[in-house]
Amino acid sequence: MTTTAGVLLAAGAGSRYGMPKVLAAQGEWLKSAVSALHRGGCDDVVVVLGAAVVDVPAPARAVVAEDWSTGLSASLRTGLTAVDADYAVVLTVDTPDIGAAVVARVLAAARRSASGLARAHYADSPGHPVVLARRHWAPLLERLRGDEGARPFLAQRDDVVAVQCEDLATGSDIDIR
Template sequence: MITAGLVLAAGAGRRFGRAKALVPYRDRLLVEHAAETLRMAGCERRLVVLGACAEQVLAAASDLPETVINPDWDTGMGSSLRAGLAALAGNATLAGHAAQDSHAAAVVDAVVVLLVDMPGVTAEAVRRVVAHAAPGALVTGGYQGRRGHPVLLGREHWAGVAASATGDRGARDYLRAHEVLVVEVGDVADDQDLDRPEDLDA
């Protein structure tokens, strides 16, 4: 069972005032922090979706894993999720445009998704969710019963998720329409997102 890790880091961060991928956090950039979280969680393949300020992110970030550029990043997070799934599946149809073929795509059974602006989601939280990975699995982190992040999508669901991922909704509508396993992670993680600079001090 091979589970990939996917970081969605393509947004412009308009409310924040800059692309969140470029925001410093604990002596590194948020995008580096997210990629490292997935590495520490044991994800055998990691992919980062970039969009706004992609060239600056690539120049500023060190040791990023595989990256995909989402040309439609300004349409919302859904397009970045589609681009990431397409790269992992080696299927441009999922993205809605020409996507790069990715190596070893056929061996990925599931993907765990992290948002770049949720640095409180820890490697332990990712490990707990990934422990339930399977091609047919849908799993989310749980916070006292509330569904949250990270989110794991088994490969059998990728086409359905991609078809419903529009605007900034990501996989939300698809998950609401299907049975999802919720794994408690609230004791080791916080999925509060960083919307404004003052949230870094919260």
């Protein structure tokens, strides 16, 4: 039996948005993302906080990236080191139209693949969620720097399954109000 952890990246200050996105829509983005991860197949859901520290909805638990201001890499590092699972599903809080069906589809593709790597695609553009089998966590963590997440790591690989999800969501991240 495999286990899956959801890692929700929600630590940023949201400078272009005008506030931390974890607070957006009176916390509805946060609730929606936690629900998507949990209902999409994640046994454990961790919300990575930083610029704003809030109570997170059940069944999630919060972890704080103390160095969140150094960039996305700090949040991803904090999230991955806080979970113990066979797979991690990484999602960002600023993609509120991504629901459980998207998470489940990308997770299933990763579990079926030899690589254990899968990423949602919307109109042929890569997006979230991203699923990473545990064996990739250490090499990814070694390469994380600054305001980059898993994108450079994934771009170097030819075995990441592209999972078409545009029939379920736009996958758009919201950067401005």
